[in-house]
Structure formats: C-alpha cells, structure tokens
Amino acid sequence: LIDQVRRVGSLRSELPALVRKLLADSLPVEDMDALADAVAATGQGRVPLAEFAESVKQAGGATHVDVVQLQRAIQLAKELEQAHQSLTRGRHGLGRSRLGLVLAPNALSRGLAAFPYNPFQIPVVVDGSGEAAALAHGLLEGQLREAAEGYQLIRRAELELNNPTEALLKEAELKKLSWHDLSPEERRMSAPLLLVGNSEAFSDRSLAELLDSDHPLKILLLADAGTDLATTIGGDLAAARSGMGLLGLGHRG
Secondary structure, eight states: OHHHHHHHHHHHHHHHHHHHHHHHTTSOTTOHHHHHHHHHHHOSSOOOHHHHHHHHHHTTOOOOOOHHHHHHHHHHHHHHHHHHHHHHTTTTTSOSOSOEEEEOOSHHHHHHTSTTSSOOOSOEEEOOSSOHHHHHHHHHHHHHHHHHHHHHHHHHHHHHHHOHHHHHHTHHHHTTOOGGGSOHHHHHHSOOEEEEEEGGGOOHHHHHHHHHSOSOEEEEEEOOTTOOTTSSTTHHHHHHHHHHHHHHHHTOO
8 A cells, every 4th residue: 555655646746747848848949039029928927828828829939739648647647636535545534445344244243334333444344145255256356446447547657657659559458457467566565355254154165266266355264152162062063164274275375
C-alpha cells in the first residue's frame, strides 16, 4: 500500500506539470517578434489565456496545442487525484484497507454483523448462505480486479510522461490489464482476503479449489469452543480437522 501511494502521489504531481508544459509549448517562442507584439497588445496585469492566445494570433504568431495528448493528460491527472484520495482517505477517512475479511456463519459472526457495533476497520462480509468459500472467491476476484485497475492507471500515467506515442498505441491493451498481468512485486502488494470459519463451514472440495488458486487468500480454521478433540465423541470432528490440515499442507505454495 505504501509503495502504491508513493507511486500514485508522484505521478499525481507530475501530470499537472505535463499539462502546463503542453500549454506552454503552444506559444510561438521561435517568433519572438510576434510574441512581443502580442504581449504589448494584451496590456498590463493578468489576463485570461484565451485573450492572450487571440493577441498572439492577431500578431501573426501561430498557437498549436496537441489536444489529444492534452485531453489524455488532464483525464489521467483527474483519475490519479481520485485514486490518491481513495488510497489515503477513502469514504470513511481510513484509506484503502490492507485486507478484506469473510466470516463463515456461526453465533459469534452473526453478532459481529450488526453494523456499526463491531470492532472492524476493514471491509467485512458475514456469509449467510452457507457457501463462505465460494463467496470469498467471488469477493477476492472483485478485489483483485480493482487492484489491477489501480496499477493499470499507474502504467498509463508513466507511459504518458515517458513515451506519449507509445501511450496512445498501448491504451487499449493497458485497459485489458488483469491481476495475472501484474509483476510479481505488484501482485505481492495486492491486499489479501482472510476467510475465517470452523470446520463445519467448509468442505474439502471448496477449500481445495481456493488453495489451488494463486490468489492472495488466507484461511483461518477455528476450533469450536468446548470441543474435546481427544474424546471418542469428537473423533470424527478431529479426523475432519486433521484432514483439512493435511489438505492445506498438500496445497502449500
């Protein structure tokens, strides 16, 4: 998160400078006589840019602005401003969360679902369908899509600053950027999702599907309070948890 904020913040300050440069480059500095006449005709003090441009035109100078690049730079500057605001403050003033949380249903999670009477400062979803693993998978897909869009914006801005011609050619390609197209470092920086529940909330199949993916997902398997795994009564439950533990070991990355 810190790295992404730094990169967005740096680009956020550089794009307005590019906009100013594109506007300044439109002045006919190679024709100083026309420029001097335009300044003299405009008068003293601060004047609107449109009025000054008209004076340059009347003095015989030509003002040409690359409107296409200027539009791209302005749009990127606006998007970077929004991205920086989302990363550092967000809707509730907390900035972007460092992880998401999915709670499988039980008595405790039902109580924690009563907003705003819970201790969380991160996005939390309490599963009410009994399919917590599938829900977590879907939420994580959306979470990673948003992360990819953030890095897509960074790459578009960097290209616009360093190679505007290539930025125009690669614009459509960059808009298709997915989480799998990110660099290993960028994927490592993506916020993970934590799935929490007990053994009854997950099946071996649902857990195996999650563990087989390379997504940043963490699973916390909780023991039920008061359950004695050493007893004969709890033997089946103990075997199930043991099996889930072996399943996790078998899918270690």
